[in-house]
Amino acid sequence: MIKSVLYWSYQKRWLLFAFLLGALLFYLPYPGGLTPEGYRTLIITVMVVILIISEAVPLPATGLLIAVLQVVFGLGSASTVAQSYASDAVFFIMGSLMLAVAIVRQGLDARLTLGILWLTGNRVTSIMWGFFVISLLLTSFMGEHTIVAMLLPVALTLVRNTGRDDQDVRGLMSLLLFALAYGSIIGSFGTPSGGARNAIMIEYLADSGVARMSYLRWIIFAYPVLLIQIPLGGWLLTRTFKPEMVYLDRAVRKLKAQVGRTGPLTPQQILAVALFVLILLGWIFLSDTIGIGIVALAGVFLYLATGLVQWSDLNQRTNWGVVLLYAGVISLGLQLRDTGAAMWLAQNLVQVAGGLMERFEVVQYMLVIGMSTLVVNIMSPSATVAVLGPMFINFGGHPVLLGMTTAIASAFGYMTAVGSAAGMIIASTGLLKPNDFVRAGWRFTLMSIACLLLAIMFYWPWLLKE
Amino acid sequence: MRFLVAVSSTIYSERTLQIGSGIADAFSADLSVVYVGDPPQALLEGGVSLTRDAMLSWDIHHPGVDVLRWAYQRLQEYEFIDPAEEQLDPNNLVADAGRVRVVVPHTHGEKIRLIMREGDPVDQLKQETEYRDYQLTIVGGGSRKRLTRQLIQFIDTSLLFVKNFDPEGKYKLLLCVDNSQATRRAVIFCGTVARHLNTSVKLVTASKTKRFGDDYRAAAEWARRYLQRQKIEHSQYFITGDPATVFVEEAGSDHIIVMGKSKMHPLKAWLKGTKPGDTLLKANCPVILVK
Numbered sequence: 001m002i003k004s005v006l007y008w009s010y011q012k013r014w015l016l017f018a019f020l021l022g023a024l025l026f027y028l029p030y031p032g033g034l035t036p037e038g039y040r041t042l043i044i045t046v047m048v049v050i051l052i053i054s055e056a057v058p059l060p061a062t063g064l065l066i067a068v069l070q071v072v073f074g075l076g077s078a079s080t081v082a083q084s085y086a087s088d089a090v091f092f093i094m095g096s097l098m099l100a101v102a103i104v105r106q107g108l109d110a111r112l113t114l115g116i117l118w119l120t121g122n123r124v125t126s127i128m129w130g131f132f133v134i135s136l137l138l139t140s141f142m143g144e145h146t147i148v149a150m151l152l153p154v155a156l157t158l159v160r161n162t163g164r165d166d167q168d169v170r171g172l173m174s175l176l177l178f179a180l181a182y183g184s185i186i187g188s189f190g191t192p193s194g195g196a197r198n199a200i201m202i203e204y205l206a207d208s209g210v211a212r213m214s215y216l217r218w219i220i221f222a223y224p225v226l227l228i229q230i231p232l233g234g235w236l237l238t239r240t241f242k243p244e245m246v247y248l249d250r251a252v253r254k255l256k257a258q259v260g261r262t263g264p265l266t267p268q269q270i271l272a273v274a275l276f277v278l279i280l281l282g283w284i285f286l287s288d289t290i291g292i293g294i295v296a297l298a299g300v301f302l303y304l305a306t307g308l309v310q311w312s313d314l315n316q317r318t319n320w321g322v323v324l325l326y327a328g329v330i331s332l333g334l335q336l337r338d339t340g341a342a343m344w345l346a347q348n349l350v351q352v353a354g355g356l357m358e359r360f361e362v363v364q365y366m367l368v369i370g371m372s373t374l375v376v377n378i379m380s381p382s383a384t385v386a387v388l389g390p391m392f393i394n395f396g397g398h399p400v401l402l403g404m405t406t407a408i409a410s411a412f413g414y415m416t417a418v419g420s421a422a423g424m425i426i427a428s429t430g431l432l433k434p435n436d437f438v439r440a441g442w443r444f445t446l447m448s449i450a451c452l453l454l455a456i457m458f459y460w461p462w463l464l465k466e
Numbered sequence: 467m468r469f470l471v472a473v474s475s476t477i478y479s480e481r482t483l484q485i486g487s488g489i490a491d492a493f494s495a496d497l498s499v500v501y502v503g504d505p506p507q508a509l510l511e512g513g514v515s516l517t518r519d520a521m522l523s524w525d526i527h528h529p530g531v532d533v534l535r536w537a538y539q540r541l542q543e544y545e546f547i548d549p550a551e552e553q554l555d556p557n558n559l560v561a562d563a564g565r566v567r568v569v570v571p572h573t574h575g576e577k578i579r580l581i582m583r584e585g586d587p588v589d590q591l592k593q594e595t596e597y598r599d600y601q602l603t604i605v606g607g608g609s610r611k612r613l614t615r616q617l618i619q620f621i622d623t624s625l626l627f628v629k630n631f632d633p634e635g636k637y638k639l640l641l642c643v644d645n646s647q648a649t650r651r652a653v654i655f656c657g658t659v660a661r662h663l664n665t666s667v668k669l670v671t672a673s674k675t676k677r678f679g680d681d682y683r684a685a686a687e688w689a690r691r692y693l694q695r696q697k698i699e700h701s702q703y704f705i706t707g708d709p710a711t712v713f714v715e716e717a718g719s720d721h722i723i724v725m726g727k728s729k730m731h732p733l734k735a736w737l738k739g740t741k742p743g744d745t746l747l748k749a750n751c752p753v754i755l756v757k
Contacts, residue, residue: 006736059508100513149517153521153526157524425517
């Protein structure tokens with residue numbers, strides 16, 4: 001009996017810690033300048049962050065707990081809280097998860113492979129550039145996991161086609177896998193549909209009455225930051241990982257033969273691509289009026305209606321728990337803003353910086369970048385934006401620039417596997433070591449921060465004047 | 467009897483598998499090989515499972531399936547199973563009770579089982595040992611303090627920690643004898659292993675003071691008589707000093723230490739640690755903890 005209790009307590013130590021800390025904070029005196037509602041929202045935020053990072057309970061349970069605590073702590077009625085769980089950002093997360101399943105199921109990976117190899121030839125560095133640039137560009141519209149799910153098997157097949165043991169081609173393997181992952185990470189902030197965090201930030205900016213960021217306006221702000229990283233990122237990859245061979249003649253030949261067996265494009269595949277182009281056009285031209293999430297859901301409807309994907313497939317492979325969690329976290333983010341807790345946190349951070357932020361505007365952006373980068377390497381990009389976003393857009397600088405900075409810096413999860421969907425996927429192959437992420441990650445982190453700071457200092461102010 | 471051997475990769479698990487199959491052979495036990503992998507972070511799990519689905523169409527399998535396929539080949543090489551047996555089909559998987567089983571061809575389904583799990587290693591091994599009735603769990607390492615203490619405390623089967631095992635080495639057995647209830651089981655277990663390995667046993671009773679209590683002496687005498695009856699070559703020592711240090715020093719790197727589980731109250735064991743735990747952390751050789 002005692003052993004069972006001990007075991008349960010150990011397994012659930014973070015859950016117990018979260019609740020004990022929550023109870024302790026609840027009975028402590030409220031800090032000055034913060035409303036009781038704001039303070040309780042902060043308590044829930046602390047508990048939720050602990051539960052997300054530790055995964056002490058299944059994520060959907062954390063999503064449910066947010067609603068329960070908001071009502072129990074008197075932050076809103078059941079109906080108000082329920083309403084805050086549904087938003088365009090939540091629709092987008094739901095839609096993009098289902099779209100990923102729908103697209104990956106079409107077997108377009110073989111076409112993509114042929115396209116990349118046609119462009120790159122057999123030279124290892126060219127293939128690396130091919131994976132890096134293609135994944136970067138496609139991810140900016142489709143989302144990381146869709147592209148990585150399609151291209152990772154290709155990269156692994158190419159490595160295995162060399163006929164050598166995995167350990168003997170670690171350099172080649174790391175080069176290709178990181179080209180794919182880091183290309184996807186950089187691409188993910190290029191457009192609002194590149195990642196859920198972008199949609200969350202658009203929602204926060206619009207809900208705060210700060211600005212409505214259209215799909216095209218986001219691209220104008222973010223895409224140059226992405227494009228400038230293509231040559232730098234590719235160069236960094238070649239400096240970090242040294243492949244064991246220069247050419248992949250045999251491996252490419254075998255891969256082409258494998259892919260060639262799949263035959264020409266089928267009408268279904270053509271329709272799948274056409275539908276995606278339609279969705280993309282919808283995002284560009286309609287998201288400002290009907291919302292990015294609604295366009296994504298319309299896309300899912302079209303894939304289902306045309307029979308390109310079955311509901312059972314979508315139902316089985318979509319992680320509904322993540323949707324529930326993000327719905328909760330976004331609702332909590334809105335609570336942080338509405339109760340003034342986000343503003344209070346922002347003001348305290350400004351005070352801690354001791355006037356530096358007022359004297360040098362760039363300091364506040366550096367703080368936003370630093371904190372976002374740190375948190376994303378522990379907690380995942382969307383959760384980072386959902387929790388930190390409301391605070392950062394209240395920092396006192398230009399809210400749009402601060403919002404964009406938060407969203408973009410939340411992509412810099414290069415150093416750990418949990419920092420991005422792409423990183424987690426390549427880590428799940430079991431072929432990389434955690435220090436591979438650190439080895440390449442610190443270089444990419446510095447590069448991305450430098451590029452973002454350049455945009456903040458020179459490009460974005462110019463855009464705002466226009 | 468059923469034994470469970472935990473593997474994590476083809477690089478680090480070879481020795482664990484080798485000694486595990488040897489011990490299972492000694493007891494004519496069925497052997498389950500369990501791969502416990504790190505789970506993807508729950509927030510990003512959807513992308514990982516989508517990718518794994520996509521990889522199947524390229525004939526690329528879950529890393530755990532590759533490790534289990536390697537383990538199956540190794541067991542054929544060690545002749546634990548018939549080397550002429552056909553290869554595994556990596557696509558023939560059965561999901562049940564939160565785990566995935568790779569179906570083993572033909573009649574070996576009972577003699578060996580290949581299981582894949584993802585999650586916290588202690589939790590997964592505990593679930594596996596509770597799902598089927600195992601008598602011994604064989605794991606590698608034994609140098610990570612927290613993990614080792616948790617395994618000792620929460621896994622209900624006997625445990626073999628394969629630490630610094632040299633496949634070419636000729637091992638003797640060091641049997642730690644004290645007044646714990648599990649000592650008799652440890653003696654019997656040790657006797658079976660000694661017969662199979664055709665090796666001698668060094669009986670060591672350690673006490674922190676110069677005086678050895680009657681219960682210690684009685685246990686030591688029982689152990690000596692048992693080994694004598696079994697015609698196993700043995701020698702006996704009573705040594706004063708910290709038990710864990712004594713066992714480790716006497717064992718060196720050419721013994722396998724066999725000891726019974728601690729009689730300490732679970733809460734005290736959790737807070738203070740136990741003699742077997744301390745011995746295991748300090749040892750430079752494999753350790754068997756009999757429960």
